[in-house]
Every structure is written in structure tokens, then in C-alpha cells.
Amino acid sequence: QVQLVDSGGGVVQPGRSLRLSCAASGFIFSNYAMHWVRQAPGKGLEWVAVTSHDGSQKFYADSVKGRFTISRDNSRNTLYLQMNRLRAEDTAVYYCSRTCDFLTGYCAFDYWGQGTLVAVSS
């Protein structure tokens, strides 16, 4: 069965860095685009970033552009989010999720990781 396992969250000071991981199993990872979505405390969902199935195309929300980098290792079936220059407003539960190739199709986010909490605080 499809499984996405998020990890790497924690408490970090403003201005510091953190790398999240998402381990995928149960499907052909390299066939799917992968996303990061976050939910701040008491807030709604916010799309953060997406990488195409082969990692050649990457796009970001304006709120994280220039600070966050999404990447993937298809040989390890793993998605990453490198978060630099963290701010208090980046505090959220971060989820990985998959869709079909957004370059050629229109697909909802069907499977999600369980989420990993990032708390940015001094």
C-alpha cells in the first residue's frame, strides 16, 4: 500500500536551517510529482513547493521562494525540503503529498504523509 513517512522536524531558532525528509513506498516514486504542504497552528493548509517526477522542474510558493529548496532522490524513493533562514511564521506541520505529473495532467493530492512539526522559536 502507498505510504509516505515524514521526518526531520523539530525546534529551531530563527535564521537557522532544517531539512525534512519524506520516505515513500508502495508505488513507483519516480512516476509522480511530489509536494510539500504545511499547516500552521490554527490555520488552513498552504501549498509550499512541488518537484516534477524527475526533479527537473521545481516551483515554490512566494512565501518560501529563495529560502526553501525541494529535491528528490528517486534511487532512494525520498523527497526532501531544505529550509534555510527560518522564520517564526514557518512554524507548522509539514506534509509531503503526491500528485500525477503536473506538467501534463490535472490531479488532486491523493496520499499524504503523517506530517512533521517544525517550530521556529528563540
Add this chain to the structure above:
Amino acid sequence: EIVMTQSPATLSVSPGDRATLSCRASQSVRTNLAWYQLKPGQPPRLLIYDASTTATGIPARFSGSGSGTEFTLTISSLQSEDVAVYSCLQYNNRPQFSFGPGTKVDIK
């Protein structure tokens, strides 16, 4: 950027009654819209995609309709386990995706 709005912010419904939730897009998203159920401590659960297609394993009391800019999620007979926040997602404006702020559904 497509902005998604949802109404009402909170909806109180008696058990067994119908719940009707609305989602509006700032420009047409055709039928590229999904609905999610959000519960504390759990990942989002896909309920409806392509505006009206029920996802696998979702009870038949959940249904979706609409196209363009106006969408509706209907819970035909509210159960206690349906207490949650419901959020819509547009995936028409690739690669910029956007969620609505959510509607909180509780038991009256």
C-alpha cells in the same frame, strides 16, 4: 494567483441533517477542484476530486458539485465522525496550487 474562499467559516448541523459547504475561486478552475477533511493529528483525507468524483473508500453521504468558480460539498446525513474542518483545493493553475481557508463543521 487564484484565491480560494469558503463559506460559512463554521457550520453547526444536527446529526442526520444535511450540511452544505461552499467554495469559491477568484477565477475559473474548471472542474480541477478537490475537497479534503482535516482532523487534528491526522493528515488531510481526500474526499472529492475533479469537483464531483468521490475518492476511494469515502462514504456515499459525501458528494461534490460545481464548476468554474462555484463549488459545493454536501454531507447528506451528518454523522458524529464528520466533525472536522473541510478545505477545498484548486489544481487548475499549475504549478501554483491553492487551498481554501476551511469550513469547520460541528454538531448542533
